[in-house]
Amino acid sequence: MRSSTHDASISTRLASLPAFPRLQGKRLHLRGPRAEDADGLFSLFSDPAVTRYWSRPPMTERGEAEGLIAEIDEGFEQREKLNWIVVGRDDDAAIGTCTLFHFDARHRYAEVGYALRSDLWGQGLAREAVALALDWGFRTLGLHRIEADIDPRNDASRGLLQRLGFVSEGVLRQRFFVGDVATDSEIFGLLADDWQHH
Numbered sequence: 583m584r585s586s587t588h589d590a591s592i593s594t595r596l597a598s599l600p601a602f603p604r605l606q607g608k609r610l611h612l613r614g615p616r617a618e619d620a621d622g623l624f625s626l627f628s629d630p631a632v633t634r635y636w637s638r639p640p641m642t643e644r645g646e647a648e649g650l651i652a653e654i655d656e657g658f659e660q661r662e663k664l665n666w667i668v669v670g671r672d673d674d675a676a677i678g679t680c681t682l683f684h685f686d687a688r689h690r691y692a693e694v695g696y697a698l699r700s701d702l703w704g705q706g707l708a709r710e711a712v713a714l715a716l717d718w719g720f721r722t723l724g725l726h727r728i729e730a731d732i733d734p735r736n737d738a739s740r741g742l743l744q745r746l747g748f749v750s751e752g753v754l755r756q757r758f759f760v761g762d763v764a765t766d767s768e769i770f771g772l773l774a775d776d777w778q779h780h
C-alpha cells in the first residue's frame with residue numbers, strides 16, 4: 583500500500599491557500615486576477631497568433647475576458663485551477679497567463695498551460711513565468727509530476743517545454759478537434775527530480 587500522507591498534504595495545501603500566491607521573478611510576477619485585467623486578457627486572447635494552437639477561438643468581445651476572470655475566480659474557489667495572471671514586475675499589467683490545473687492529489691500530478699502576449703515572444707519571459715509556477719508546484723505544493731499537452735505543430739511551446747527540462751512522452755493521435763480538424767496531442771512530462779537537477 584502506498585502512503586496517503588502526500589494525498590492529504592496536496593489537498594490540504596490547496597485548500598488552505600488564502601488567495602493566489604504571488605510569485606515573483608526578475609522581470610515579471612504571477613498573481614491572481616483583478617477586474618482591471620480584462621483589457622489585457624482581451625488583447626492577449628483576441629490575438630490569432632496566440633490562439634493558433636489554443637483550445638478556444640480568438641475572443642471577439644471584451645465581455646469574454648470578463649467571463650474568463652469569473653472562470654478563473656471560480657476555478658480558484660473550487661481549488662481546481664490556479665490560473666495566474668502574468669504581469670510586468672513594475673507596472674503590474676497583464677501580459678500573459680500561466681495555469682496549474684487537473685490536480686490529482688492521489689498521484690501528485692497536475693498539468694501546466696501558458697500564453698504570453700505575442701509582441702513579447704522570444705525574450706525568455708514565458709520561461710521565467712512557467713519556471714515560477716513549476717517551482718511552486720514542486721516545492722510548495724509537493725507535486726511529483728507536471729504534464730503538458732501540446733499540438734505537435736506548436737514549435738514555440740515544444741521549445742519552451744524542452745528548455746525547462748520536459749520530456750516528450752508520446753503522441754495521442756487525433757485526440758482533439760480544433761474547429762472541424764482532428765489534431766494530434768503530444769504529451770510532455772517533468773518530474774520533481776528532473777526539476778531539482780535542471
Ligand SMILES: CC(C)(COP(=O)(O)OP(=O)(O)OC[C@H]1O[C@@H](n2cnc3c(N)ncnc32)[C@H](O)[C@@H]1OP(=O)(O)O)[C@@H](O)C(=O)NCCC(=O)NCCS
Nearest residue numbers: 632697698703704705706707708709737738739741742745
Ligand atoms: C509558447 C509561448 C508561451 C513561448 O513564449 P516565449 O516568451 O516566446 O518563450 P521564451 O522566450 O521563454 O522561450 C523559451 C524557449 O522556448 C524555445 N522557443 C521559444 N519560441 C520558439 C519558437 N518559435 N520555435 C522554437 N523554439 C522556441 C526556445 O528554446 C527558448 O529557449 P531559449 O530562450 O533558451 O532560446 C508563446 O509562444 C505563446 O504564448 N504562444 C501562444 C500560446 C500557446 O500556444 N501556448 C501553449 C499552448 S500548449
